[in-house]
Amino acid sequence: MSSRAGRGTLFAAVVASGMVFLDATVVNVALPHIGTELSASTAGLQWTLNGYLLTLAAFVLLGGALGDRVGRRRVFLAGVxxxxxxxxxxxxALNIEWLIAARFLQGLGGALLTPGSLALLQSSFHPDERGRVIGAWSGLAGVSTALGPFVGGWLIDALSWRAIFFLNVPLAVVVILAALRWTPESRSDGGAAARFDVAGSLLGALGLAGVTYALIEAQQFGPGSVQVIGAAALGVAAAVAFVLLERHRGERAMLPPTLFASRLFGVLNVYTVLVYAALTGFTFFFAVYLQNVVGYSALETGLASLPLTILLLLGSARSGALASRIGPRPQLTVGPLVAATGLVLLHWVSRGDSYWLRVLPGIVLFGLGMTLVVAPLTASVLAAAPDRLAGAASGFNNAASRVGGLLAVSALPLAVGLSGGGYARSGQLTPAYRQAVLYSAGLMVLGALLAGVLVHRPEREPRKSRPCPTLPPPPTHQHEPDQDADRTAAGEHRW
Known part of the structure; x- marks a missing residue:
């Protein structure tokens, strides 16, 4: 951290992650503008979000393995x-189909970039500095997330929704120059190739795509149509094939089956799907509702949810520290209940309501609930997996959160009867929003029940005592200075 190369590497990782986080927070805000300009249906807006989420969830594990195998900086730059x-x-984009296709490609880039930013920090810094570096990355990335609603909303109102995508171009130039100048290349010496599982990633993507298509297009073709039933059957078959393939490959798989030897690991990932489905489903409807019914501008919509980001930024570290003392169950149980209470308050928001009296209390409660959940959930998932599979466990949990959001955005509009251009009409959007918020609150309550019954403090693997490696005795005769330098460097590398 005291070196120029260290600061430059951290800077590249933070700005690159900020690009992804910025898009994640402002695309929801831009949806009404996208729908109006491109004459998109509700299904088109769903695919605008889900195209990105689908490819990111399906290929993020592959992106991490690819970086280990061919070079982390190389894959990181390819992702950027x-x-x-x-x-x-x-x-x-000239039409919604063009935009959806580009969002699929953006998800692929994110699948290379997202695991690459942290992998670069992990591999480039000395172990004694990694905690400090990752903490700095988290804080600075959190600032970029907090700025996202303000910057994105201002760009949408002042220029166009297109500006939120073009903003990534100058940021990417800065990232590439910094990474080429300061970031060292690194790769894994062994084991990466064993988890380079293209077939598994493709089957996972096909499974998610089939189910997503069936849920979204059921609004247009009907749940019993040939297209919908065929897509659902294809998705389920691909998901089953994915599970069978991973079991057959065993420890060589992208997702080693031994991860699920821990029942707690499986429970926590089901919990992740429920909570993040509630989060993503609510934010999808909330941004559109505030603009098309309540009458907020894009900037006001972005700022309305800013307390949620600030609470996560300021409280997550303290929440994680509390969970390490008392165990994760209390927070994983209470957190979703607090968030559900906030959602119930937001259910009643309507045009003309005061932000400070009607919107802010619900957002604050929702933010407090998520703050109680996020850090303990991540720590518990990693603690429930063997240390040697920490990377795979983290990647799978990240994918589980994306899948939860993907399913929510696909299923909620169908469940509440919102289709076609209904998102632009107050009479149709208002009851749909109110139902969707209650469904999201129900998912939070299900998560709380799951945690209260099945979650416990993870038991860490006992540490095996290992003998301290025997260092070679000091030389008793003189060597040439160049030989001494070579041997010292080689010894440090082995150590």
Missing amino acids: LAFTAASILCGA
């Missing part, structure tokens, strides 16, 4: 280039 090129395509 792909994400930026897709962003340009998004900003230049």
